[in-house]
Amino acid sequence: MRRIRADWVWTPDGPLAGGEVVLDYDGRVTAVAARSGHEAEEVGGLLLPGLVNAHCHLELSDLRGKVPGGSGLSSWAQALVSRRRAPDAEAMRGAITEARDAGTAALVDVTNSGAPIPLMADADLRGSAQVEILGIEPDRCESARSGAARLLLAPGFPAVETCHAVVSCAADLLASVLAPPPEPGPARTFHCDEDAADTLLLRDRSGPWADFLDRLGRDWRDRIGHADSPVALLDALDVLGPHLALVHCVHTGPAELDRLAATDTAVVLCPRSNLHIGGALPDVPGMVARGLRLAIGTDSLASCPDLDVLADAAVLAAAFPDIDPGVWIAALTTGGASLLGPVRDGRVGGLCPGAEHGLLHVALPATTDPGRTLLDGTRWARRWLSCPLLP
C-alpha cells in the first residue's frame, strides 16, 4: 500500500487541497481523502488520473508537420491523401510513447488499416480502435464492411466498426453501421461538422465536397444523405444516442446541439486540429450550457503538433476563459472514460476508490487555483506514480 500526499488532488467533484491518494499493491486507488495524520509520500503539485485522448489517428504519425492547413478541410484532406503512405510502425510506436509520457491512459484511435491495433495492445494502453469505413456506391460499401469485419477479429484490443463522415459514406451505410448496437461496448466516434462544406453537400448538393466527389467520378448524388445538416441527417437515420460520439462539431448550430443534448450524444473536441485545418473553434459555450457530454482529443499528428491532450485543454481554457477549467479536466478524465465501455457512471475515469487509470503527478508550483494553473499553457512536467491497469 502507498499513501501519496500532494498540494492538490483532482477528484470527480473537483480539486481537494492537501489531499491524499491511497494505492493498493497493484496501483489501484483504494481511497481519496483529506490530509490525514498518517505517514505519506509528499510529492507536492497536483495528482490526476490518467487522461483519455478521445480522438487520434496513429497511422498518420509519420506526417507530423507535413500537411499544411488553413484553407479548410477539403484542401487539407486532399493534401493528406497525396502524402499518405503505408502506416509506419516506428512512427506509431513513437507516438504511443509520446502520448503515454504526456499522461495518456487511454486512446480512442481511428484506423483504416488496422495497423495500430496490435501496437496499442503491446503498449498496454486502454481505449478502443475505431475501425473506420468509407463507402458511397453499394459495391464499395460492401467490400469496406467485409474488410472492417476482418480487422475486428484481431484479438487483444477493444475494437468497433464506425463510419468516416457524412461526405464519404452513403446514407444507408451510416444507418446500418452507426445504429445503436445490441450489446453495450465502446462508443463509436464519427467525424461531424468539421467543415461548413459538409452542410453544403447534404443540403445544396454543392461546394468543395461536391466538386471533389465529381472529380473522383463517384456516383454520389443518390447515395449521400439529403438533409439540412449532418446532425439532422444522423437524427433522421435514428443513430444519435449515447453509443455515438461526434468528433469536431465546429459548425454545429444551436438546434443541432439541442438534439445532441436530448439524445445524450457525446462530442469530442479537437481544438488544435480545428485551428490548424480551418482556423475556427466550435460553439463550446453552447455545448457546456446544454450539459453535453464532452471529451477531448488531439486528432492525428497530420493536423496537431503533438499528442499531449492537456495542450488541447489549455487551448480551450484560453479561448473560453469564462468556462470553469474543471469542465476541461472532466472532459479529459470522466468524459473521455464515458466513451470506453458500457459503464457510464460519472465517476469512471476519475480519482476515486476503484480507479484504474493510473496516478499522474503534475509538477505544478504553489497555486490557489490548480485548474487554471494546470491549463495556463505551460507544459508542466508530469510523471506516472502508478501506471494504468489493463482493463
Ligand SMILES: [Zn+2]
Ligand atoms: Zn479524425
